[in-house]
Amino acid sequence: MGSALPVYSLGYEGVSLDRYVALLKSRGIAVVVDVRETPWSYKRGFSKKPLAERLNSEGISYVHVKSAGNPSRNRKMGLPQQKVIALYKKHLEADPSCLIEISTIIADASHSGGVCLLCFERKPHECHRKVILDKLAEQSRALVICHLSGNDHESKEPSTPTRVPKPNDGKRRRIHEKIAQEKRGSVSF
Numbered sequence: 667m668g669s670a671l672p673v674y675s676l677g678y679e680g681v682s683l684d685r686y687v688a689l690l691k692s693r694g695i696a697v698v699v700d701v702r703e704t705p706w707s708y709k710r711g712f713s714k715k716p717l718a719e720r721l722n723s724e725g726i727s728y729v730h731v732k733s734a735g736n737p738s739r740n741r742k743m744g745l746p747q748q749k750v751i752a753l754y755k756k757h758l759e760a761d762p763s764c765l766i767e768i769s770t771i772i773a774d775a776s777h778s779g780g781v782c783l784l785c786f787e788r789k790p791h792e793c794h795r796k797v798i799l800d801k802l803a804e805q806s807r808a809l810v811i812c813h814l815s816g817n818d819h820e821s822k823e824p825s826t827p828t829r830v831p832k833p834n835d836g837k838r839r840r841i842h843e844k845i846a847q848e849k850r851g852s853v854s855f
Contacts, residue, residue, distance in 0.1 A: 674693060678709065693780055694780050696725075697778075703738060765798070
């Protein structure tokens with residue numbers, strides 16, 4: 667793959683199809699790799715057939731890699747998202763075949779444009795697509811992983827949850843007091 671090759675990730679949560687396509691085009695994406703186990707969505711335009719048709723009409727190829735999907739048994743247990751991600755890591759270790767398929771897609775597309783992994787979640791650290799990209803980056807130092815969001819924000823580093831700083835001055839203390847009140851359900855406006 668030669669020099670550094672960007673590989674993107676973009677969840678469609680909170681993003682219209684038009685905005686999603688515009689973001690892909692702004693980055694020169696040639697191929698969208700759908701890493702959902704079942705490429706179906708309540709969100710208009712993001713199920714397999716209409717999504718593939720729209721992307722193809724925009725000159726972007728669509729590939730569904732079912733084996734990359736987070737198995738429904740992991741997602742339907744009602745566990746916190748971080749535990750679901752941990753289960754997916756174990757799943758990927760047991761069956762890494764999708765990594766070979768996605769690596770091949772990336773290599774084939776490297777001459778025509780970038781590749782973007784698609785799934786639902788807005789935040790990469792809440793989605794299994796980040797696990798896939800982290801594994802691919804471990805295997806190839808030539809990859810640069812870029813997580814996009816519907817706000818056109820790009821992160822080349824792993825996303826971390828936002829934290830409120832510990833109270834050490836009056837303003838921070840008031841923020842923490844308000845958060846504590848909200849948790850207790852006693853906030854007044």
